[in-house]
Amino acid sequence: MVLLNEAIGIVSKSVSVLKGEEQVALAESLDRVLAHDVVSDINMPPFRKTAVDGYACRAADLDSPLRVIEVIAAGTTPQRAITQGTCSKIMTGSPIPNGANCVIPVEDTKILPDGTISFTADKSKSNICELGEDIKIGESPLSKGTLIRPQHIAIMAALGCHSPIVLVRPKVSILPTGDELVEPTEIPHGSKIRNSNGHQLIAQVLSAGAIPIYHGIVADTEEVIEKAIARALTETDVVVLTGGVSMGDFDYVPRIMERLGVRILFDSIAVQPGRPTTFGVAGNKLIFGLPGNPVSSFIQFELLVKPSLLMMMRCNTPYAPIYRLPLANDYSRKRAERLGLFPIIVNANGEVEPLEYHGSAHIFALARANGIASIALGVNKMKKGELVDVRSI
Numbered sequence: 231m232v233l234l235n236e237a238i239g240i241v242s243k244s245v246s247v248l249k250g251e252e253q254v255a256l257a258e259s260l261d262r263v264l265a266h267d268v269v270s271d272i273n274m275p276p277f278r279k280t281a282v283d284g285y286a287c288r289a290a291d292l293d294s295p296l297r298v299i300e301v302i303a304a305g306t307t308p309q310r311a312i313t314q315g316t317c318s319k320i321m322t323g324s325p326i327p328n329g330a331n332c333v334i335p336v337e338d339t340k341i342l343p344d345g346t347i348s349f350t351a352d353k354s355k356s357n358i359c360e361l362g363e364d365i366k367i368g369e370s371p372l373s374k375g376t377l378i379r380p381q382h383i384a385i386m387a388a389l390g391c392h393s394p395i396v397l398v399r400p401k402v403s404i405l406p407t408g409d410e411l412v413e414p415t416e417i418p419h420g421s422k423i424r425n426s427n428g429h430q431l432i433a434q435v436l437s438a439g440a441i442p443i444y445h446g447i448v449a450d451t452e453e454v455i456e457k458a459i460a461r462a463l464t465e466t467d468v469v470v471l472t473g474g475v476s477m478g479d480f481d482y483v484p485r486i487m488e489r490l491g492v493r494i495l496f497d498s499i500a501v502q503p504g505r506p507t508t509f510g511v512a513g514n515k516l517i518f519g520l521p522g523n524p525v526s527s528f529i530q531f532e533l534l535v536k537p538s539l540l541m542m543m544r545c546n547t548p549y550a551p552i553y554r555l556p557l558a559n560d561y562s563r564k565r566a567e568r569l570g571l572f573p574i575i576v577n578a579n580g581e582v583e584p585l586e587y588h589g590s591a592h593i594f595a596l597a598r599a600n601g602i603a604s605i606a607l608g609v610n611k612m613k614k615g616e617l618v619d620v621r622s623i
């Protein structure tokens with residue numbers, strides 16, 4: 231049995247970065263990893279511009295009425311220079327006319343009966359955005375390894391990087407094992423249950439920016455599992471199985487992995503849920519045997535599989551910060567020989583409310599949660615107000 235941090239370390243050391251880059255359309259780069267730095271071909275702003283709707287003028291002239299000499303719309307070029315006692319009406323984002331050194335906001339002005347403008351506030355900021363104050367030509371606001379989020383797409387659009395080059399995505403085989411499983415399209419009779427893990431994993435792989443290859447339900451027989459794993463290892467970079475890794479009579483997965491030449495690097499973690507999580511490598515392929523219960527499978531994917539997928543794409547963006555937040559209520563558990571993870575809600579006051587949770591099959595508790603909190607190995611009680619580590623989900 232390894233500690234959770236040791237397991238995370240072992241998985242990360244086993245990752246090989248995938249070779250290969252591809253060029254994609256801007257919107258398709260979401261959740262992909264940038265292969266090269268994005269370099270700015272322009273200054274931003276590209277000209278001195280106003281941050282407000284108002285009147286461009288000279289700050290020294292604000293005590294007297296100002297005569298309006300021009301109206302400057304966004305996208306046009308000012309034709310007239312500002313001189314003593316004059317101003318130009320100007321719209322947000324328009325170039326500042328020569329001679330002006332401030333823009334007074336419309337809200338701080340009054341139009342006098344003769345059509346001149348008087349400044350009604352005590353003071354004005356310049357309200358001018360200087361040329362290149364956000365970024366200069368040749369600077370690199372996005373570096374390779376960035377996990378692309380919508381806000382990065384805005385930057386690439388602004389800098390003309392319309393077809394970014396990103397790393398190829400890992401292909402991930404998903405193999406839910408279990409003779410009790412039927413697909414969601416079926417009604418589970420007798421001792422059957424619907425396969426929720428397989429579909430949850432497809433979604434988790436997609437949200438990690440990788441490609442899920444779903445193999446369907448795998449029966450609990452050694453030959454079927456062996457064939458399925460062997461095929462998955464040849465076709466994909468990562469294999470994720472669920473079920474069949476614990477102590478039951480039909481839990482064949484670890485021994486089949488070994489038979490196929492997979493080097494098993496751990497087969498249990500001191501964590502709850504997720505103890506029987508098994509991990510091995512075959513060449514540069516990774517293979518994860520996650521427990522069958524869907525909350526365990528979800529959490530172990532987030533802790534172990536997702537970071538490895540991102541590392542394969544050379545991602546260097548921290549993607550799952552841990553927040554230390556106060557508990558809203560006392561929390562206790564019976565046993566403390568493993569690190570405990572439990573679904574929580576961070577409430578509107580920023581406090582952590584543990585949810586009613588019946589164990590690792592309780593997908594409804596997980597679905598209500600907005601985070602997973604952890605309680606250290608050896609600790610079975612925490613008091614209201616104590617700080618607890620929370621990973622948002």
Ligand code: AMP
Nearest residue numbers: 406408425426427428473474521522523
């Ligand atoms: P196992 O790890 O195979 O012993 O399974 C542990 C528990 O998880 C059992 O109650 C299984 O029925 C359940 N389980 C296994 N696979 C799935 C799945 N794909 N979807 C939902 N529950 C599952």
Ligand code: MG
Nearest residue numbers: 408473474522
């Ligand atoms: Mg099973």
